[in-house]
Amino acid sequence: MKQSQLFTKTRREAPADEVSKNAILLTRAGFINKEMAGVYDFLPLGLRVLNKIIGIIREEMNTLGAQEILMSSLQRKELWQRTDRWDDAKVDNWFKTQLKDGGELGLAFTHEEPISNTLEQFVSSYKDLPFSVYQFQTKFRNEARAKSGIMRTREFIMKDLYSFNIDEAAHQNFYERAKESYRKIFNRMGIGDKTYLTEASGGSFSARSHEFQTITDAGEDTIFITNEGKKEAVNKEVDDRQEAGHKAVEVGNIFTLGTKFSDPYLKFKDQAGKEHNVFMGSYGIGPARVMGTIVEVLSDEKGIIWPKEVAPFRVHLISLGQHSVLANEVYQKLQAENIEVLYDDRDARAGEKFADADLIGIPTRVVIGDKALESKMLEIKERNSEDAKMMTLEHLINELSKS
C-alpha cells in the first residue's frame, strides 16, 4: 500500500488522556482511535495486525479440529437465570438492554450458557461426541476501570473455544492438546519466551484453570515462576507463599468446566442407554489484548517492534529524494512476490520518514536513496537491529521468502 493513500497520520505527541504504553504508541502510530474509556476503533494498520493475530489463532484452532461458528451478542435472560449468572450481584460486569416490544436482554460477556443451549439439539448419543467449537465474537464487559489501553476494554473480539467430551479422561486429553495449541500461538506471535503456563483459580467459571501469563510491568496480575525451563508459573491468587514475583498480563486462559453448564441442557446416552452430562471445557484468547501485550513487551523509545507474523506489513519501503522511479520498480517487484509492503511515497523529509517507520514498527525497512541508485544495492535495516546492510533486490526477496 502507498503511504500517501493511507488516511491515518502519525503524531509526535502522546494523547493527553492515555496512561498505558500500548495505547500511547498505537494511537501515535495511527493504529487505533479511542471512542471513550475502554472502547477503541481499529484503523487500517491496527486492523491488519488484529486480523493477523486472529488468522494465527484460527489456523491453530482448525489444526486442533475445532469447528468455527458465530453466536449472537444479544442474549436471553432465561438462559442465565438457570445457571444463576443473570443477577448483577453474581456477575458484576453485565451490560444489559431492553427490547422495544418488552423484555430485558444481556450483551454477551461470555457464551457458556447459550452455546450449551444451542448444542442441545445436536447431542443425544455418545456417538455425537467428542467435538469442539470456537468463534471470534464481540464481548461486552462493563468494566469500572479501563486504563490499560487495548489490554482491558469494555468491548472486544474474543476467541472462545468450547470442548465437549464424554468424561473427564477424554476432556483431559483435549485440554492437554489445547495447552500445546496455545503455546504455539504465543510462540508464533513473538511473546512465547515471556509467556508462562500459570496455575490459577477458576473465577465464576470453574474451580480450577490455567492462564497464559506474559511478563510485563503493564500487567495486573502477579505470578511466581515455578519452572523457568518449562515456562511454568503459579498465580499469586492461589499461592501467596513465594517471594519473587513478576507482574504479568493474562493473554489466554483454559478452564475445565466439568458438567456445570451442561447440566441444564447437554446430556447424552452411553452404549448401555444410560444418561450422562457432557463434560465441558472453555478456552479464551483476546486478540486485542495480545496485540496490546506485544506492544508493551516489544517496543523501544522510538516506537513499536512488530514480530514478523503479526506485523501490518512485512516491508516498509522508503523512497528518499527524487528516486521514485526506482522505488516504484522495487514496490512492484515485491508485490509481485506476494510480499506485503507499505511504500512511503510521500513528499516528506528523510528524518520524518525514518521516525514514522520506527514508530509504526514494520520488521524490515528498505531505503531507496542516493546509495541505492549508485550501487544498484538496497539499504536494508531490521527494526530490531541498529545495523543496515546493502543487498540486491533478488537477495532481499530470497531472504524474505525464507523467513
Add this chain to the structure above:
Amino acid sequence: MKQSQLFTKTRREAPADEVSKNAILLTRAGFINKEMAGVYDFLPLGLRVLNKIIGIIREEMNTLGAQEILMSSLQRKELWQRTDRWDDAKVDNWFKTQLKDGGELGLAFTHEEPISNTLEQFVSSYKDLPFSVYQFQTKFRNEARAKSGIMRTREFIMKDLYSFNIDEAAHQNFYERAKESYRKIFNRMGIGDKTYLTEASGGSFSARSHEFQTITDAGEDTIFITNEGKKEAVNKEVDDRQEAGHKAVEVGNIFTLGTKFSDPYLKFKDQAGKEHNVFMGSYGIGPARVMGTIVEVLSDEKGIIWPKEVAPFRVHLISLGQHSVLANEVYQKLQAENIEVLYDDRDARAGEKFADADLIGIPTRVVIGDKALESKMLEIKERNSEDAKMMTLEHLINELSKS
C-alpha cells in the same frame, strides 16, 4: 471436511416458530440457529457462506480503493445529540445501555456520526482528500417485527462504506464507481439477474438514495421496473403512479449524504485557505440479508441451490455402501487441488445422503458407488440440474478449475 465430524445435523421437519423460507431451509440444513426472534447464530456451514459473501464484498471494496477499519458498537450519546439522532422519537430502533460508572450508551445502528468524529483528526487540507473507508461491523436494530428470518434481524454484520470528497462533483464520480462495484458484487453472488438499481428516498440519512432491490415474494418493498435491459427500477415509496409492481428486498443501498454529517466535524481548507465541509456518501450491504435473499431466490422444494462463489463447499462427495477406500482417495486428491469438499463418509442410507445433499445445496455432487468402482468413472450431478454425468477424476478437476 468429513461430514461425520460436522456437529450439526439436518432435520426433516420445519421449525415450528419460523414462517420465512430462508429461516426454514437454513435451519433444517443446519446453517443457523435461532436465539430469539430476529437473532441468529451462524453454525459451521452458515458461517462459511457468510464469510464467502464477506470475502467477495471485501475484494470489491479493496478494488474500489477503500481502506478497511473496525469501529466500536458502543457509541457515545453526545455524538448523536449533535445531529439530533439520539432521541427515540427521531430514530425508533435504538438499543441503549448504561455504563456501570454512569452514563447512557447507544449500540451502533449505523456509524455516520462516530466515523465523522473519528476522522476529524486526520482531515484538515484538500490534500487529505479524497478517501473512503469501510468495515464489517455488528449493528443492532431494535426491530418491532422480526419475521423474515436472517433478512431482517436485530443484530447483524453490516458492510458500511463511507466516502469523503472535496465537493459534489468529486463525490458523484465515486458514487458511480460504487454503483458498478455493487453490480459486480451481486453478479458474483448469483443474484445479479434479479437485482435492480432502484431510485428511492433517503430515510433518516439523506434526501436521495439508490437501493439495490432483488425481486422475491419475500421482500417488503415494491418496485417498478423502468428499464429491464439496464436493470433499473423505482421504489413505490417515491413513484406510486405505475401499475405493474414486483415485491423485492433491499440487498444494498447507496446514499449521497452531502455535508449533513460532516458539518459538526469534518472540514478542510482549499488551496486558497478557505474552509469547506467534506462531501460524504455512505454505502451499505448486509451480508446475512444477502445470504437470506439467495436462499429465497435460489432454492427448490428439495432445498437450497448455492451459487458457486458463495457455497459452503464447492463439492459434496458422497460415498455409498462399501466404497470408502476409493472415496477417501478422491477426497484426498480433490483437497490436494485446493477444492473445498464436504465428504459424506457417514454410515447412512443412500436416500438419506442424497436428501441431505439436496437440502444443503452444494453446487456439485460426486457419488462413489458401484458404478464408479466398475467403470473408474465418477457420477457427477450439478445441484441445479436433473442429469448426472460420468467422468474421470482428472476430467472433474479440470472442469472445476475452469469454473
